[in-house]
Amino acid sequence: MFTYLLLPIIFLGVAVSSGWAQHSQTLYFMQRLPQSTHMNPAIQPSCNVYIGLPVVNSLQLSGGNDRLTLADVIMKHPTQDSLITFLHPLADKEAFLDQLKAKNGVFAQAHTNLFYLGFRVRDWYFGFNISERQQMQLTYPKDIATLLLKGNDPFKNEVMDLSAFNTQVMYFREYGLAVSKKVGSDWTFGVRPKLLFGKGYADTEIDDMSIYWGTDSVRINGKARVNISAPVDVVHDNEGNFNGFEERDNIDVMDYALSSNNMGFAIDLGATYNYDRFVFSASVVDLGFIKWKDDVNQLLVDGTFDYTGVDVSSEFDDDVEGEPVDDLLDSLENEFTVADQRISFSKGLGTKLFAGASYQLTERVDVAFLSRTRVWDGKINQAFTLSANTRPLRGLAFSLSYSIMDRTYNNLGAGLILGGAPFQFYIMSDNFSAALWGHKTSAFNLRFGLNLAFGCKKKVKDFPMIESEFIR
Numbered sequence: 001m002f003t004y005l006l007l008p009i010i011f012l013g014v015a016v017s018s019g020w021a022q023h024s025q026t027l028y029f030m031q032r033l034p035q036s037t038h039m040n041p042a043i044q045p046s047c048n049v050y051i052g053l054p055v056v057n058s059l060q061l062s063g064g065n066d067r068l069t070l071a072d073v074i075m076k077h078p079t080q081d082s083l084i085t086f087l088h089p090l091a092d093k094e095a096f097l098d099q100l101k102a103k104n105g106v107f108a109q110a111h112t113n114l115f116y117l118g119f120r121v122r123d124w125y126f127g128f129n130i131s132e133r134q135q136m137q138l139t140y141p142k143d144i145a146t147l148l149l150k151g152n153d154p155f156k157n158e159v160m161d162l163s164a165f166n167t168q169v170m171y172f173r174e175y176g177l178a179v180s181k182k183v184g185s186d187w188t189f190g191v192r193p194k195l196l197f198g199k200g201y202a203d204t205e206i207d208d209m210s211i212y213w214g215t216d217s218v219r220i221n222g223k224a225r226v227n228i229s230a231p232v233d234v235v236h237d238n239e240g241n242f243n244g245f246e247e248r249d250n251i252d253v254m255d256y257a258l259s260s261n262n263m264g265f266a267i268d269l270g271a272t273y274n275y276d277r278f279v280f281s282a283s284v285v286d287l288g289f290i291k292w293k294d295d296v297n298q299l300l301v302d303g304t305f306d307y308t309g310v311d312v313s314s315e316f317d318d319d320v321e322g323e324p325v326d327d328l329l330d331s332l333e334n335e336f337t338v339a340d341q342r343i344s345f346s347k348g349l350g351t352k353l354f355a356g357a358s359y360q361l362t363e364r365v366d367v368a369f370l371s372r373t374r375v376w377d378g379k380i381n382q383a384f385t386l387s388a389n390t391r392p393l394r395g396l397a398f399s400l401s402y403s404i405m406d407r408t409y410n411n412l413g414a415g416l417i418l419g420g421a422p423f424q425f426y427i428m429s430d431n432f433s434a435a436l437w438g439h440k441t442s443a444f445n446l447r448f449g450l451n452l453a454f455g456c457k458k459k460v461k462d463f464p465m466i467e468s469e470f471i472r
Contacts, residue, residue, distance in 0.1 A: 024447045025385035026401045026415045026428045029368045034118045040283035041178040042190030042270035044125040048455025052116030056450045064443020065106040066406050072099050093149045100142040103164045110134040127178035137376050139166040155213045168203040190270040198262030198290045201229040217308040226299040229292040234340050242338045264290030277360040286349040293344035303336030350376040365390045395420040403430050406442040420456040
């Protein structure tokens, strides 16, 4: 049962090794870049034409969680000049567990543009993108960590509820068309409808998972679903029962890349408002879903297991081999039924909400504040960023930022834009400070790329404040 439930985590590990990322908070107010429109489609970048080439146009790498820092996982040996992990017998396991809440999250996103084209027509701005995206969410209860580190002693004669465990891994392609328009002298509105095509998916949905640890008995209840959309085949035994997955041979890479069977739709909405030296903005990003119906398999796990006669705590504390362990595993397998069926399902992307405000100190310097809210599985992840942005010379822009995110308060970020027409190089991170005190950092991100830009001369006409904010 646990193998089936943890299968999506295997997909998750493969995805993480390919490079996870999330939107950079620092990017939002670096509005010379067309990439900022992915966070608010109402933003109109400064140049008249942008062209993004595959991969080099936008590459992101990052990862993180909402509870633990590197110092919580790796620490100094109490008596020797060496490092140990939280799993070491001499590690302070209580200190590690104190960092966790009842429900904890790990989350990330990856995004790269295969192609981008953006251009301005008077008060309108249009942007077309083809993007590869991956995203992952994992929610786990503190009780799992307690069980692994301390065995079942803390749960004697109690029910341990593991229903909060949840995973989702998703890989899809996005075709987006952003349209924004200035309305009057103060407002700009934007929208980006997005056509989505799913390439791979795995998740767990647990209705009930609990373990009762009695003095001389154990009862395990489990009822869960595992949804998978991937090029694998289900294997059955001679009696027609589920017996695992088998990787499919001779997959046509081109057919897989161009597949359009798992279709979805999402939309981004945004607006900006100018008031004197202030610019207020807000957006909703990734409001939508994908309908997964190609190469889909759903596993239904259900059962109750009662076991007596063995000190189960020894299974966690010692390397026990032999018949007691074999009997336990065989009994588990016999008591839990695993049924498979081919059934389509729909899944959301994880909606994000941005709200920001900037104040123009001078023509070339502004300060800004940004709030980002991300919602998934009933869990809200919040981040706040303060930034100072300057454009000292044509073809040069710089940003410094400070962010509170992922339960850490030491995130110093920076962004740099070099060049204008025809080459515009950029690099940024919300926490370059991870290089200085990485042991106290719970997440990192790095984003860089190269745009081809044309028509970047500053033109001040009717509305000086809007032109100085958006067209420079």
